[in-house]
Amino acid sequence: MKRQASLLAMALALLSAPLSAQQAAPFTPPASAPKLIVVISVDQFSADLFAEYRKSFTGGFARLQQGGVFPSGYQSHAATETCPGHSTILTGFRPEHTGIIANNWTDLSVARADKVVYCAEDETVPGTTHDGQYTVSDKHLLVPTLGERMKAANPAIRVVSVAGKDRAAVMMGGHNVDELWWWNGKAFVSYAGRATPAVVTRANAATAARIAAPQAALDVPEVCTSHDRAVQLGGGKTVGAGHFERAAGSATGFRASPAFDGAIVALAAGLVQDMKLGQGPTTDIIDVGASATDYIGHTYGTEGAEMCIQLQQLDATLGSFFQVLDSTGVDYEVVLTADHGGNDLPEREVDAGLPDAQRAKVMLAPAFAGKEIAAKLGIAKPVLFGDIPNGDVYIAKDLTSAQHKAVETAAIAYYKAAPQVAEVFTAAQIRATPSPKGPPEKWTMLERARASFLTGRSGDFVVLLKPRVTPIPSATGGYVATHGSPYDYDRRVPILFWRKGMTGFEHTAGVETVDIAPTLARQIALPLTAPKMDGRCLDLAAGGAPCR
Helix, strand or coil, X not given: CHHHHHHHHHHHHHHHCHHHHHCCCCCCCCCCCCCEEEEEEECCCCHHHHHHXXXXXXXXXXXXXXXXXXXXXXXXXXXXXXHHHHHHHCCCCCHHHHCCCCCEEECCCCCCCCCEEECCECCCCCCCCCCCCCCECCCCCCCCCHHHHHHHHCCCCCEEEEECCHHHHHHHHCCCCCEEEEECCCCEECCCCCCCCHHHHHHHHHXXXXXXXXXXXXXXXXXXXXXXXXXXXXXXEEECCCCCCECCCCHHHHHCCHHHHHHXXXXXXXXXXXXXXXXXXXXXXXXXXXXXXXXXXXXXXXCCHHHHHHHHHHHHHHHHHHHHHHHHCCCEEEEEECCCCCCCCHHHHHHCCCCCCEECCHHHCHHHHHHHHHHHHCCCCCCEEECCCCCEEEECCCCCHHHHHHHHHHHHHHHHHCCCEEEEEEHHHHHCCCCCCCXXXXXXXXXXHHCCCCCCCCCCEEEEECCCXXXXXXXXXXXCCCCCCCCHHHHEEEEEEEECCCCCEECCCCEEHHHHHHHHHHHCCCCCCCCCCCCCCEEHHHCCEECC
16 A cells, blocks of 8 residues: 555656646737636536526526536546545546545555545644544645646746635645635635635634524525425434524534525635736636535435525525626636536435435445454454445455455445445456546446546445435434435536627537536647646537537
8 A cells, every 4th residue: 555655646746747847938828818717616516406497597607507508517427526526627637537536535554543534635644534633635636737737837827716615625726726715614724824815814704703693594585485395304303494594603504504605705706806816917717616505415405495595595696706706807707517416315305206215224334244244254353444425345455365355255245235236346347447438428337437446545346326325324413415426416517608708509418527627728728738638628619519
């Protein structure tokens, strides 16, 4: 494992370092290029939600629909989680190349009891853990972002990244940013040692005051009334009755509400104004990670009144944001997409006529399966590690060759026999599969798994659940619904481009989020040197056809 970690470090050096050296002279975008690029990721905003509500939008989403509309964009990989998804948007690479295979993965060489590594941390910092007490870092992202490429070509270019999650801000911003801010549960923060701009101080004060005050239930717009029904989940838990009412001081309630996106976007708008982004001699870029939709989807599901209210409110928030941008007089271009989609809570899906919707059995957890397998094989220590939501399962390294083979054989048989499992692929099978090409909607399950797989980080085998099986065994805890599957309700997201004066169009064929970075690069005529992206340029002047 130490050798593999070294190889990953070498890959990062090889992929990122040459960019500045490859530019013979400072890059200057042509006069036709936008002065500011605005990239917005709406966490858990599926293509299904966009299709369901697009006719009801009157604000920011309505404006974006006047530009280039790709209703079938794809986070084409299998591990449809926040960190992998955000890593594709501005790098132009799939997770197999970004190195971000999941939100968390297992590294049996780390000095932690649970051997888990978070995608946006530096696990070498003593005393840290992956699930709260970690040091935010970009070290696991193995490729440069568009902002990095721009800045390497011309250091005068400003790169700004703001999000409700650290992993969203880091994966869209990359390794070289001017300002990078995320919400840590209490305030907007950045890397240690960075100066705090006045606009961030103001944003934190305003947000603290908002959290300190109670929130009354929000009104239910007419378009949302058909979704306004409480759902009983068992154990006395009900969702869908509160409409975002919360007590004073509830930061978690604030985070899972439309007000959270309001705070994130307000900070982004303030940074645009205070930094005068787009008003310098070249093109600047700001990335905005609107995270509330994801927390709302996890807390209330995707088909309740809460999600409907959220999208109507976000539509208004984005409309106000674009008005702020308009007021600067800057020629700006917007692209909006999502890191993944989402699946509704199974209890409501069953009522809606989807009888196969169900919660995963506890027996699918690697720790549970490993205990049974170890007992049968007479091995007196843990043999399986990992997490079913992202599919990666790891076999203990301190086994003999014979034990390792026996555990692998038994574990694969165990999962293949499980009624809720669709596919089990070994690492050897996945490695032997070429990186997928062609329309993402036609990829096989094995190709989807390949796009998420990196030797040294991914599991010894990958388990993919059947459609509509939610990998949350019980809804009595915090989250009731989730994402992470290889199916289109999680893979398919909208991609929307807008710029003043742009001729609108709708391109219905499948494209990928990795196509965004090369498309934006073409908009500013940025030469794309090595490393070559997985994505392809989309010609926004030719209705979304591939660039010639």
